[in-house]
Amino acid sequence: MSERGGNRPREQFDFLDVPVELAARRLLGCELHRELDGELLRVRIVETEAYDQDDPASHSHRGPTPRNRAMFEAAGHLYVYLSHGIHYCCNVVTGRAGYGSGVLIRAVEPLEGEASMEARRGRGGFELTNGPGKVGQALGIDRSLTGHDLALAPLRLIERPVLPPEAIATSIRVGISKAAELPRRFYVRGNPYVSRFHGAPS
């Protein structure tokens, strides 16, 4: 889908062709631009979790399936899955094509189009986008966007400068049973849109 001279990711997303924990850190502060119903919604990523195929907690751990195949695309694609039959959760695919890795977008901070997101969510304030299912609902994302190229409309990923290390906190991940002890959750320290704290910090 994204092959351009073999397994090389596109230059635009080279910053995500790194080990997934590093990509998860680099995505903090980056923006998502969603075009929906003729409107532009802009958000900043403030909380992420890293998953890759060597991680028992990852959907890609058992190899490619029709459901998770997007995780095996090149960096800069989107992987969407349905959680608990109710919520759509978004991941930014990282690493090389053929290697199943991605970063779950757990929370974002609204920058533009907040009223529209509130209407879609049915509530506002910090509960607008402080969880993975909430992000999907606020931005109107569903499984039709899985495998989407984040260089293109209607959903684009915009790189932003890497945050200083002291601005980023680390903890164990939320809501998983396998490899639950791994410190693979990252969030912007002090940001009000970060989801409720669940795990031990490190």
Place this chain on the structure above:
DNA sequence: TGGACGATTGACT
């Protein structure tokens, strides 16, 4: 082919 389970959320006690 059946059934257990989940990278969650929100309502309710």
Place this chain on the structure above:
DNA sequence: GTCAATCGTCCAA
């Protein structure tokens, strides 16, 4: 703090 909602996936049989 507890628990129901809700359905696509995956694996065991």
